[in-house]
Amino acid sequence: MRVLSGVQSSGRLHLGNYLGAMKQHIELQDEHECFFFVANYHSLTTVQDAEALRAYTRDVALDYLAFGLDPAKVCLFRQSDIPEVTELAWILSTVTGKGLLERATSYKDKIAKGITPSMGLFNYPLLMAADILIYRSDLVPVGEDQVQHVEMTRQMAGYFNNTVGCEVLKRPQAKLNEAMVVPGIDGQKMSKSYGNTIDLFDPPQQVRKCIMSIKTDSTPLEAPKNPGRCNVFALYKLMAGPDEVNALEERYRTGGMGYGEAKKMLADVVERVLGPARRRRESLAADPDYVEDVLTTSARKARAVAREVMADVRDACGIVTAKDTGC
DSSP states (O other): OEEEEEEEOSSOOBHHHIIIIIHHHHHHTTTSEEEEEEEHHHHTTTOOOHHHHHHHHHHHHHHHHHTTOOTTTEEEEEGGGOTHHHHHHHHHHTTSOHHHHHTOHHHHHHHHTTOOOOHHHHTHHHHHHHHHHTTTOSEEEEOGGGHHHHHHHHHHHHHHHHHHTSOOSOOOEEEEOSOSOOBOTTSSBOOGGGTOOOBTTSOHHHHHHHHHTOOOOOOOTTSOOOGGGOHHHHHHHHHSOHHHHHHHHHHHHHOOOOHHHHHHHHHHHHHHHHHHHHHHHHHHHTOHHHHHHHHHHHHHHHHHHHHHHHHHHHHHHTOOOHHHHTO
């Protein structure tokens, strides 16, 4: 089956990105045909500094490779290397009602948080649908907050197919990531826009400092604690092994342990995961030509698929190009 997912290059990636997406993506590379892209067009809704966007785009690729993504198994490419995506987004907009986009909960949530609305933000589901449909994807790994966008993608594919009278676009299925919600240091969902992240490749001492600042309640050290209501335990459960999780849960319920000790245990297991990846990333960053070659080579493969799909889309709706007329 073909798996498709993307990660925005709108800032440095954090633990929420790794646990909520990257970890599952890398595990899937041994099970399916995987297409993973750096969503730099999507990032334009928040990053409008050219130098920063170029750096963030390169950094996403470095981070994936550092955690073990194998370019011999996976297509890892830039969204902007596939111009057919934006062409398909426009065509989808001609068969999609405004009401569908207005129902997007992620758009409404951002507006409620005071983010200035742009047409790019409003049309985000159209571009995401094009990202998915242009490769005839079967599965789309997403967090719980993105399931609606996959359902909207299915609806848009249906609108187009019904309009042209044939099944041109494949309707994908959402695949829920294991870590559906990753808490930030303040207990909200970990997100750059909330300023509550633990960045992946900060120096170890900075990562530890961030972890020690995680918000907890005021339960006394000697009292039993509820692991199900603790942000520290929630992160530990996503990072540690089953036996370690069971042991810490028992200590929570027994009492006699403060949150500070739990935070130190979390910091240790986080460094156990991030340390080797940090060292690989430093080595990869010293060879920028290799990273660019990975992105370019993968883009050729991805674009070959996109061209075939786009040719079918144009034919179905009557769009003629110079190539079609022999000019």
